[in-house]
Amino acid sequence: DAGVIQSPRHEVTEMGQEVTLRCKPISGHDYLFWYRQTMMRGLELLIYFNNNVPIDDSGMPEDRFSAKMPNASFSTLKIQPSEPRDSAVYFCASSFRDFAYEQYFGPGTRLTVT
């Protein structure tokens, strides 16, 4: 298996623009997680899905952030409008239901908002 795939790997955008981050989980995994990593706040769970359904989005910082999972093999995290404080590395991870703690992380998307 190719592992969790994220695109793009790097994104530079201007404040106010819409940003869409993409994730393809490992085939057969039931859970999908979106994390944000910054120097100041460390690794934060933003939202997670089970069988394509959002279960807990309490970590989503504000309404500018939204996440979808239209099918088992694809998820997006959208920021609209983007702000400089959104600059971070965003990770997607997936896991199998019986071992949901063993999360397989993608390589991350480094987002820079200028």
Place this chain on the structure above:
Amino acid sequence: AQSVTQPDIHITVSEGASLELRCNYSYGATPYLFWYVQSPGQGLQLLLKYFSGDTLVQGIKGFEAEFKRSQSSFNLRKPSVHWSDAAEYFCAVCPAGGYQKVTFGTGTKLQVIP
């Protein structure tokens, strides 16, 4: 609420020397405990986990960790460090059985010198 503390932000060890990374947790009951490693530019990878039973757990890459309930600690150890171990290490915790919401520590960056 559960929390994880990694008191050392940065540690430097010589190649071949032993290593111990500290982790303390705060939780009402015995949680599930994990150590993840993040190599530069990569996502996190699970090193080892503790659920119950033997308090000394073995992981990949020659790492082990010991759970000490009396000290609320789960320290990571390796007898002899290799240059390839240079990375950032994250301790993590989740409620027993509720393993979807894993809380990560702030990480300890390990530097290995020749």
